[in-house]
Amino acid sequence: MSETVSALHFSKVVIVGVGLIGGSLALSLKRAGVVGTVVGVGRSAASLDKAKALGVIDEAASLEVAMQGASLVVLCAPVAQNFALLHALEPHLQPGTIVTDAGSTKSDVIMAAKTALGDKVAQFVPAHPIAGRELNGVEAALDDLYVGKKVVLCPLQENSRADVAAVRAMWEATGADCHVMSAVQHDAVFASVSHLPHLLSYALVAQVANAEDAALKLDFAGGGFRDFTRIAASSPEMWRDICIANKDALLREISIYESVLAHLKTKIKEGDGAALERLFARASDTRLKWGAARTAANNVEP
Amino acid sequence: MSETVSALHFSKVVIVGVGLIGGSLALSLKRAGVVGTVVGVGRSAASLDKAKALGVIDEAASLEVAMQGASLVVLCAPVAQNFALLHALEPHLQPGTIVTDAGSTKSDVIMAAKTALGDKVAQFVPAHPIAGRELNGVEAALDDLYVGKKVVLCPLQENSRADVAAVRAMWEATGADCHVMSAVQHDAVFASVSHLPHLLSYALVAQVANAEDAALKLDFAGGGFRDFTRIAASSPEMWRDICIANKDALLREISIYESVLAHLKTKIKEGDGAALERLFARASDTRLKWGAARTAANNVEP
Numbered sequence: 300m301s302e303t304v305s306a307l308h309f310s311k312v313v314i315v316g317v318g319l320i321g322g323s324l325a326l327s328l329k330r331a332g333v334v335g336t337v338v339g340v341g342r343s344a345a346s347l348d349k350a351k352a353l354g355v356i357d358e359a360a361s362l363e364v365a366m367q368g369a370s371l372v373v374l375c376a377p378v379a380q381n382f383a384l385l386h387a388l389e390p391h392l393q394p395g396t397i398v399t400d401a402g403s404t405k406s407d408v409i410m411a412a413k414t415a416l417g418d419k420v421a422q423f424v425p426a427h428p429i430a431g432r433e434l435n436g437v438e439a440a441l442d443d444l445y446v447g448k449k450v451v452l453c454p455l456q457e458n459s460r461a462d463v464a465a466v467r468a469m470w471e472a473t474g475a476d477c478h479v480m481s482a483v484q485h486d487a488v489f490a491s492v493s494h495l496p497h498l499l500s501y502a503l504v505a506q507v508a509n510a511e512d513a514a515l516k517l518d519f520a521g522g523g524f525r526d527f528t529r530i531a532a533s534s535p536e537m538w539r540d541i542c543i544a545n546k547d548a549l550l551r552e553i554s555i556y557e558s559v560l561a562h563l564k565t566k567i568k569e570g571d572g573a574a575l576e577r578l579f580a581r582a583s584d585t586r587l588k589w590g591a592a593r594t595a596a597n598n599v600e601p
Numbered sequence: 602m603s604e605t606v607s608a609l610h611f612s613k614v615v616i617v618g619v620g621l622i623g624g625s626l627a628l629s630l631k632r633a634g635v636v637g638t639v640v641g642v643g644r645s646a647a648s649l650d651k652a653k654a655l656g657v658i659d660e661a662a663s664l665e666v667a668m669q670g671a672s673l674v675v676l677c678a679p680v681a682q683n684f685a686l687l688h689a690l691e692p693h694l695q696p697g698t699i700v701t702d703a704g705s706t707k708s709d710v711i712m713a714a715k716t717a718l719g720d721k722v723a724q725f726v727p728a729h730p731i732a733g734r735e736l737n738g739v740e741a742a743l744d745d746l747y748v749g750k751k752v753v754l755c756p757l758q759e760n761s762r763a764d765v766a767a768v769r770a771m772w773e774a775t776g777a778d779c780h781v782m783s784a785v786q787h788d789a790v791f792a793s794v795s796h797l798p799h800l801l802s803y804a805l806v807a808q809v810a811n812a813e814d815a816a817l818k819l820d821f822a823g824g825g826f827r828d829f830t831r832i833a834a835s836s837p838e839m840w841r842d843i844c845i846a847n848k849d850a851l852l853r854e855i856s857i858y859e860s861v862l863a864h865l866k867t868k869i870k871e872g873d874g875a876a877l878e879r880l881f882a883r884a885s886d887t888r889l890k891w892g893a894a895r896t897a898a899n900n901v902e903p
Binding site: 379429430449451478484487488489491495496497498499500501502503504505506507509510512513515516517519520521522523524525526527528529531533534535536538539540542543546549550552553555556557559561563564567568570572576578579580581582583585586587589590593 | 733806838887
């Protein structure tokens with residue numbers, strides 16, 4: 300941690316939705332020593348009790364109570380809940396409090412924030428940490444989930460420089476690297492490299508599961524199937540919300556994908572090996588270089 | 602190793618195509634002590650020299666020379682070469698020699714063998730070891746690649762029981778488990794759980810690579826992209842051949858997949874979250890159970 304970070308302190312952080320993402324953020328801020336009290340807000344009392352027992356949050360409270368004197372409020376619930384949450388917290392949002400989020404889509408939450416918060420939208424700094432596990436829930440939370448990960452900030456014209464800097468500093472305290480881009484650009488990028496692959500992986504597993512000989516097929520599925528379908532074990536509720544929240548960009552990517560697949564289908568039908576090999580080689584070359592660059596940068600598996 | 606396996610001995614095994622699959626088979630048979638001499642046959646002298654230097658094969662020879670006195674010939678070259686190889690070896694195929702293969706598709710190699718070998722097709726026992734790595738070439742060969750892996754045998758009516766038993770015993774000596782099914786069933790199963798996922802993964806990476814903002818997209822691709830696209834680093838030549846060799850079964854699976862994707866697209870367009878969540882939940886549930894069963898059976902990562 301640099302000197303800048305150690306000077307950082309949030310006296311009261313409110314985490315709305317204490318699951319993998321929110322819980323890991325709470326633990327990371329505690330580990331970095333930049334937070335006074337962490338208050339958890341959530342739909343399930345049992346889950347909040349668990350978060351408290353695990354030391355992830357210091358106390359649980361209603362949204363209204365939690366908002367009083369909060370330095371920072373982080374929305375970590377499924378993205379579909381953001382509008383209702385922003386609407387509910389608006390009357391209790393005090394001038395000095397910064398609100399941010401951890402959602403995988405940005406255009407939709409900005410639209411929701413502008414509607415729900417009105418002029419107070421200046422206090423809302425949209426963000427997206429690029430991190431996850433196949434496991435969900437507060438039990439899966441890790442205090443180093445964000446180390447070396449990327450966080451995208453999509454600041455609004457209305458935001459003050461100080462508020463954006465505070466959100467950036469908070470994420471840097473977790474060990475993450477922050478990048479700034481527009482919400483439109485963010486949503487197009489993630490539709491392509493995250494949302495579409497999730498959709499495709501779910502579709503393949505659903506197809507196998509619905510086959511008459513599903514048991515035989517699953518019995519002979521190997522390492523390729525394992526890797527390709529790992530993301531199909533992700534939370535159905537979360538991915539339902541993301542698909543709908545990022546509808547426009549995702550539909551564009553699906554349409555392009557359909558045309559790539561149609562092209563491959565034609566080439567297989569025609570027995571055009573050269574065309575198939577050309578596309579496979581372009582993909583293989585891209586993937587190998589990506590893996591090598593990633594390994595070199597982060598010392599992680601390709 | 603059981604007593605049956607230790608009584609097994611092949612005095613001369615010919616490996617045609619000494620790459621990952623053929624090289625790993627050679628090393629595994631040596632480790633099990635069930636082989637006298639391993640002779641390598643291949644297109645590249647440099648690659649055969651490397652295989653010899655690595656101790657994977659004992660000697661390199663032309664196909665014609667290698668066939669003399671061979672107990673067992675294993676075709677491990679890309680599947681598109683099988684017809685030419687079978688045609689070339691037929692004049693030199695002696696009565697006591699068993700021929701088998703390691704190809705990922707079975708109907709096509711059986712058709713090729715019937716045409717190229719005529720009555721001698723009785724000596725050809727089709728097989729498919731379900732193993733692989735992203736790495737190719739003899740340098741990637743491992744002496745335990747097949748331990749705990751599945752091998753599918755698709756015996757012909759013409760095969761003798763003794764020859765099928767010998768091929769089975771050979772694979773069991775490598776630590777693999779053998780299963781018998783028809784070639785048609787085999788090709789349908791692998792089109793679904795292996796060939797289609799490879800095609801889909803190549804397609805996604807090609808789409809990202811061809812995007813105008815490819816560099817930005819690849820920069821923000823995370824763990825989901827990594828797992829989903831790991832198989833897109835596979836050999837373009839091998840997968841070109843498999844797609845064409847298993848054309849009929851693969852085209853059927855692509856058509857089904859197109860309809861699943863079209864369904865998801867419609868549901869996203871309509872904002873029908875319940876329908877999306879239903880399909881995602883079915884996939885997620887199937888994948889979680891599959892991973893848990895696989896971990897329990899093999900003590901491997903889900």
